[in-house]
Amino acid sequence: MLSFGCRTTHPSFRKQQKMTAAHTHDHLTLDEVAASCRERGLRFTDIRRQVMGILLNSEKPLGAYAILEQMTGDGSPAQPPKVYRALDFLVGNGFAHKIATQSTFTACAHPGQPHTPTFLICKSCDSVTEAEIPSSPIQEAAKATGFKVEGAVLEAEGICPDCA
Numbered sequence: 001m002l003s004f005g006c007r008t009t010h011p012s013f014r015k016q017q018k019m020t021a022a023h024t025h026d027h028l029t030l031d032e033v034a035a036s037c038r039e040r041g042l043r044f045t046d047i048r049r050q051v052m053g054i055l056l057n058s059e060k061p062l063g064a065y066a067i068l069e070q071m072t073g074d075g076s077p078a079q080p081p082k083v084y085r086a087l088d089f090l091v092g093n094g095f096a097h098k099i100a101t102q103s104t105f106t107a108c109a110h111p112g113q114p115h116t117p118t119f120l121i122c123k124s125c126d127s128v129t130e131a132e133i134p135s136s137p138i139q140e141a142a143k144a145t146g147f148k149v150e151g152a153v154l155e156a157e158g159i160c161p162d163c164a
């Protein structure tokens with residue numbers, strides 16, 4: 001269970017980028033991820049922080065190599081395995097999700113509440129929205145059988161309102 005709230009503060013790491021009003025990650029900040037890690041006894045290493053910051057700054061989900069490219073800008077080239085391990089950490093702890101059909105990663109848009117990440121993917125403009133659903137069919141089915149779900153992501157392809 002995550003324990004950060006929904007403050008709307010704008011962290012300083014975003015200062016180099018203009019944010020749009022429709023940005024879906026405004027309610028999760030690096031500070032909140034750091035605080036959550038502290039509470040849960042998780043190590044928020046430099047590389048994990050960098051990767052999380054890149055995901056929070058991105059309008060769209062990013063592939064591992066797109067993340068890697070952004071990390072080499074500060075003079076310390078990052079190695080792919082390190083980025084993958086950081087992504088594993090962020091996904092495993094609910095700070096980010098993997099979108100399997102695109103092999104991309106995105107910051108969680110609904111932190112602080114247990115949920116099955118549910119993505120609506122537009123085939124036309126590639127936009128991805130994390131939908132808010134209180135309970136997923138997977139969780140319901142698992143509950144009925146006593147199966148303990150450790151990871152599940154729902155993905156739906158279609159046409160977004162902007163493209164319709």
Ligand SMILES: [Zn+2]
Pocket residue numbers: 097107108109110111115117130
């Ligand atoms: Zn989420």
Ligand SMILES: [Zn+2]
Pocket residue numbers: 122123124125126127159160161162163
């Ligand atoms: Zn679209």
